[in-house]
Amino acid sequence: MSITYREVKADLLRQITQGELAPGSSMPNEVDLAASYGCARATVNRAMRELADDGIIERRRKAGTRVRLNPIRQVRLNIPIVGQEIEELGAAYRYALVHGQAEPAPNWLRARMALKRDDRVLHLTCMHYADGAPYQHEDRWINLDALPEAEQHDFSDIGPNEWLVSTVPFTEAQISFHAVQADATIADYLDCTEGDALFQAERMTWLEGQTITFVQLTYRRGHRLTMQY
Amino acid sequence: MSITYREVKADLLRQITQGELAPGSSMPNEVDLAASYGCARATVNRAMRELADDGIIERRRKAGTRVRLNPIRQVRLNIPIVGQEIEELGAAYRYALVHGQAEPAPNWLRARMALKRDDRVLHLTCMHYADGAPYQHEDRWINLDALPEAEQHDFSDIGPNEWLVSTVPFTEAQISFHAVQADATIADYLDCTEGDALFQAERMTWLEGQTITFVQLTYRRGHRLTMQY
DNA sequence: TTACGCCTTATGTCTATATCTTTTGAGAAA
DNA sequence: TTTCTCAAAAGATATAGACATAAGGCGTAA
Numbered sequence: 096m097s098i099t100y101r102e103v104k105a106d107l108l109r110q111i112t113q114g115e116l117a118p119g120s121s122m123p124n125e126v127d128l129a130a131s132y133g134c135a136r137a138t139v140n141r142a143m144r145e146l147a148d149d150g151i152i153e154r155r156r157k158a159g160t161r162v163r164l165n166p167i168r169q170v171r172l173n174i175p176i177v178g179q180e181i182e183e184l185g186a187a188y189r190y191a192l193v194h195g196q197a198e199p200a201p202n203w204l205r206a207r208m209a210l211k212r213d214d215r216v217l218h219l220t221c222m223h224y225a226d227g228a229p230y231q232h233e234d235r236w237i238n239l240d241a242l243p244e245a246e247q248h249d250f251s252d253i254g255p256n257e258w259l260v261s262t263v264p265f266t267e268a269q270i271s272f273h274a275v276q277a278d279a280t281i282a283d284y285l286d287c288t289e290g291d292a293l294f295q296a297e298r299m300t301w302l303e304g305q306t307i308t309f310v311q312l313t314y315r316r317g318h319r320l321t322m323q324y
Numbered sequence: 325m326s327i328t329y330r331e332v333k334a335d336l337l338r339q340i341t342q343g344e345l346a347p348g349s350s351m352p353n354e355v356d357l358a359a360s361y362g363c364a365r366a367t368v369n370r371a372m373r374e375l376a377d378d379g380i381i382e383r384r385r386k387a388g389t390r391v392r393l394n395p396i397r398q399v400r401l402n403i404p405i406v407g408q409e410i411e412e413l414g415a416a417y418r419y420a421l422v423h424g425q426a427e428p429a430p431n432w433l434r435a436r437m438a439l440k441r442d443d444r445v446l447h448l449t450c451m452h453y454a455d456g457a458p459y460q461h462e463d464r465w466i467n468l469d470a471l472p473e474a475e476q477h478d479f480s481d482i483g484p485n486e487w488l489v490s491t492v493p494f495t496e497a498q499i500s501f502h503a504v505q506a507d508a509t510i511a512d513y514l515d516c517t518e519g520d521a522l523f524q525a526e527r528m529t530w531l532e533g534q535t536i537t538f539v540q541l542t543y544r545r546g547h548r549l550t551m552q553y
Numbered sequence: 554t555t556a557c558g559c560c561t562t563a564t565g566t567c568t569a570t571a572t573c574t575t576t577t578g579a580g581a582a583a
Numbered sequence: 584t585t586t587c588t589c590a591a592a593a594g595a596t597a598t599a600g601a602c603a604t605a606a607g608g609c610g611t612a613a
Contacts, residue, residue, distance in 0.1 A: 554613100555612100555613080556611100556612085556613075557610105557611085557612080557613090558609105558610090558611085558612100559608105559609090559610085559611100560607105560608090560609085560610100561606100561607090561608090561609100562605100562606090562607085562608105563604105563605090563606095563607105564603100564604085564605085564606105565602100565603075565604070565605095566601100566602085566603070566604095567600105567601080567602080567603095568599100568600085568601080568602105569598100569599095569600095570597100570598085570599095571596100571597080571598080572595100572596085572597075572598100573594105573595075573596075573597090574593100574594085574595070574596095575592100575593090575594085575595095576591100576592090576593090576594100577590105577591090577592080577593100578589105578590095578591090578592100579588100579589090579590090579591100580587100580588085580589085580590100581586100581587080581588075581589095582585100582586080582587070582588090583584100583585080583586075583587085
C-alpha cells in the first residue's frame with residue numbers, strides 16, 4: 096500500500112518539532128501536501144485533523160492551517176473505578192461499607208445537588224483498602240428521588256460506584272481535585288495524622304439534567320495523580 | 325446532503341444511553357449499519373471510531389463492535405500557562421521573579437532529573453499573582469547542560485514557563501498532582517497558614533530524551549482543578 | 554471612508570470501492 | 584484431546600471524485 100496517514104502525521108510532526116515548520120507559520124494546503132506525499136487528500140486530511148485534535152496545529156477554513164504558536168498541552172485522564180485502580184497497582188483490593196442511611200438532604204447538599212425541598216438522599220460512607228492498608232475514603236450521597244432503587248440495594252459487598260456504573264452507566268459528570276486537611280475522623284480512617292494534607296476528588300453526576308450522586312473521595316496520604324503527555 | 329457522521333454518532337449514542345443497545349451487547353457491523361442509515365460505510369466508520377475513541381464502545385477486528393460494559397470515563401485536561409489561567413478567571417495577572425541562581429544540581433535533583441555528575445542547573449523561584457493576591461508559587465530547575473542559553477536569559481519580566489514554551493515548544497512531559505502541607509516559607513509566599521493543605525503540581529519535561537526542566541507549582545489555598553465529562 | 558455582498562479558496566464531509574491487517578474459529582494434524 | 588494452520592470476517596485505511604460550508608478579501612455602493 097501507499098503512504099499511511101500515520102506516516103504523514105509523523106512526518107509533519109517531525110517537521111514541526113525539528114523547526115522546519117516554525118510555530119506560527121502556515122502549512123501548505125491539503126491538496127499540495129497530498130501531491131507532495133503522493134497520496135490522496137483524505138489521507139493528508141486525517142493526519143492534519145489528528146494533529147489539530149492534539150493541539151499542535153490550528154485549522155480554519157479558507158484561512159488554512161498553521162502551526163500553533165503555543166501548542167496546547169493536554170492530557171487524557173482516565174477516571175478508573177477505585178477497585179480497578181488498586182488492582183492495577185498490583186495490590187489486593189478490599190471494600191468495606193462503613194455506614195449507610197437514607198435521610199433528608201442537609202441544606203448544603205440540597206443547594207449543591209440542586210435538590211427539591213423534601214428530597215431524600217442515601218448517605219453512604221465506605222472505605223477502600225489496598226493490600227489491607229487504607230487507600231481511599233468515600234463519602235457519597237445518592238439522590239433517592241432520581242434513583243429510588245438505591246434505597247433497597249445492599250451495598251455491603253459491592254461499592255456504590257460499581258453499582259451506579261452498572262445501573263446508570265451513561266451519565267454526565269463534573270470532577271474536581273483539590274487538597275484538604277485531614278480532620279480527626281478522616282485521619283482515623285486513613286491511618287494518618289490529623290492535619291495531614293490529603294488529595295481529594297469530588298464528583299457530581301447527572302443523568303439527563305437530574306443530579307444522581309455527589310461523592311467525595313479522599314485518598315491516603317501521599318497519593319499522586321500522574322499523567323504523561 | 326445525506327446523513328452526516330455526526331448524526332449517525334448521535335443516533336448510536338442515543339440508542340446506547342437509552343438502553344436500546346445494552347452494555348455488553350454487540351452492535352451491527354459497519355456494512356449493515358451503513359445500509360440501515362442509507363449512507364456510506366466510511367460515514368458509519370467515522371461515527372463508530374469516535375465513539376470508540378470516547379470510550380463508549382469497544383471495537384475489535386473480526387470480533388466486531390460492542391457497547392462497553394463499563395464505559396471508560398475520561399476527561400481531557402488542558403494544561404494552561406499560569407498567566408492564561410489567571411486571565412481566563414478574569415483577574416489581572418502579575419509575575420515576579422523571587423530568586424534565580426545557577427548552581428550545581430543537588431543530589432536529590434540529579435537523581436530525579438537523571439543528570440550527570442557535574443551538570444549545573446538554573447534554580448528559579450517565582451510568584452504568580454491574580455488581582456494582586458498570591459496565586460501560585462513556582463519552584464523550577466532548568467538543566468543548563470541541555471539549555472545553556474537559559475543562564476543568559478533575564479527572567480524578571482516573563483516567566484520561565486512562557487520562555488520555555490517559546491524556546492522549546494514541543495516537548496514530552498509528565499505531570500503529577502498531589503497535596504502538600506505548607507511549610508513556613510510557602511505559607512509566607514502564598515499568604516496562608518503553616519500546615520495548610522495545598523494543591524501542588526509537579527512537572528518534568530524532556531526533549532528527545534534529555535531532561536529539560538523540573539518544576540513544582542504550588543497553588544494558593546483552596547485551589548481546585550475542575551473538569552467536565 | 555465604511556458597509557455590504559459576492560467570489561474564491563481551504564477545509565469539512567460524503568460516496569463508492571478497494572486493499573490491508575488482525576483475529577477468531579473451524580478443521581486438520583499430532 | 585490438544586495444538587497447529589488457514590480461511591473468513593470485520594474493522595482499518597487508501598483512493599478519486601464530488602459537494603458543502605465557512606470565511607477572507609475584494610469590489611461596489613452608500
